[in-house]
């Protein structure tokens with residue numbers, strides 16, 4: 001039991017509801033906590049949010065299928081809505097504080113921003129929520145139409161950072177400060193500040209408290225993205241189709257066995273894989289390339305090594321030796337000789353993979 005009154009047993013029961021896609025059970029449990037006096041904020045942040053992290057772990061480890069993850073996330077989404085409406089609306093006082101909540105371009109992890117929006121509403125903010133993958137153009141037109149005091153931008157995936165940069169710049173050019181959050185912005189929001197964000201908060205509670213403390217938010221961020229990095233990033237984006245085709249070719253030679261594995265996205269083959277498998281495989285390789293590009297853009301190799309860590313764990317959990325990732329970094333380095341920042345990032349990726357492989361061979 002912790003200070004919120006949410007016990008480990010309650011958490012375990014909620015996990016079972018998610019595993020069984022038991023909407024009724026989840027709602028009864030979560031709303032029951034609110035009616036018995038636990039704050040809605042504690043239920044959202046102490047029950048639903050950590051349960052979603054466990055959902056991700058079960059998917060990553062291969063224990064759950066994508067369909068199970070979708071069903072569980074749907075139940076969490078319903079729970080967030082029910083908990084928010086079960087809580088008493090705060091009494092509004094003074095002039096309204098307008099927050100526009102949006103997900104980064106390409107970002108479909110909507111639930112984190114949804115939880116943030118509800119927590120801010122519970123704290124008395126007026127919130128307008130735009131949902132998943134908002135383009136800079138859409139964001140700007142909404143900013144102009146609705147005049148928020150601050151934009152709260154959510155990013156879960158690091159490879160979306162260059163796109164988040166465009167949104168941050170767009171809002172700041174319109175004179176509206178940007179608060180950022182989500183694991184995509186790195187440890188303690190390090191990459192958010194590199195992209196010029198004005199504020200960062202680690203979770204929805206910190207976000208509400210920081211805004212209340214520093215109201216009204218002001219423009220104070222400064223982007224440290226370097227021109228040379230933008231040039232190399234742009235080159236990687238331009239060459240993406242060609243690099244993807246090259247990677248698919250290299251990996252086919254190194255790992256012909258991947259074709260026979262229905263449990264992992266098939267690396268795109270010119271023949272032998274269905275359209276769907278081809279699409280998934282291309283997406284998988286594309287994410288690695290996009291992480292490389294994002295790392296170069298932000299100027300931090302950890303954006304790339306973090307994605308390699310995820311990919312290696314994903315393969316290991318499916319009994320595939322992550323050596324194909326090493327083949328990939330080498331193949332890319334071979335093609336990208338004229339790009340010093342990219343080469344430096346690939347070398348860091350290679351070092352990470354070699355160390356990981358050595359560690360995994362070491363007896364416990």
Ligand code: B12
Nearest residue numbers: 052056060108109110111112152154180181182203204207
């Ligand atoms: C549900 C889910 C999905 C759902 C999202 C549905 C939805 N409507 O949200 C779907 C199916 C769409 C999805 C897709 C993908 N996902 Co997913 N997903 C998840 C999962 C299981 C839960 C996400 C979540 O709700 N977290 C709970 C929230 C509450 O936590 P949170 O992010 O920490 O949010 C808090 C703070 O960060 C903060 N915060 C968040 N935003 C903001 C904004 C501001 C301004 C502030 C101040 C604070 C703030 O406040 C929140 C509340 O306190 C995670 C696992 C995980 N560890 O999170 C994987 C996870 C994020 N997904 C992952 C992956 C790989 C993908 C895909 C690439 C999978 C694929 N297609 O093969 C795609 C990418 C889609 C895309 N382009 O966006 C990986 C990412 C790993 C990585 N390094 O790349 C994860 C970590 C799973 C894993 N362990 O492997 N996913």
